[in-house]
Amino acid sequence: MEKRILRLALASALAIAFTLTMGRVTFGDPNDDCHRRLESDRARVDRDAAKHGQNSSQVSRDVARMDNDRNWCRSHHADWDHSTLDIGIYLKH
Numbered sequence: 001m002e003k004r005i006l007r008l009a010l011a012s013a014l015a016i017a018f019t020l021t022m023g024r025v026t027f028g029d030p031n032d033d034c035h036r037r038l039e040s041d042r043a044r045v046d047r048d049a050a051k052h053g054q055n056s057s058q059v060s061r062d063v064a065r066m067d068n069d070r071n072w073c074r075s076h077h078a079d080w081d082h083s084t085l086d087i088g089i090y091l092k093h
Contacts, residue, residue: 034069034078038085041066045090054089067092 041062048058066085073080 030073030076030078034073034076034080037069037072038066038080041069042085042090049089059089063090063092066090 045059045062045066048056048062052058070080070085
């Protein structure tokens, strides 16, 4: 019985140690997530603008999605490159 309890305690301690060390990797960095989201949105806006024109409904939809992702970044206290993503076609009109 003591051997079983000792094994359980050791296994629990190892599980907690691995969980704590890997927790940050699992949840990710909000700045990385924000950057990935906004870069994806920027590429989508550029692609649709080239294909359908800057004033198309597809671009308007993409810009609205980018605006939602900017709000996500703000709510998760993440930052992004304002000098490249908060200009021209990338802003909601």
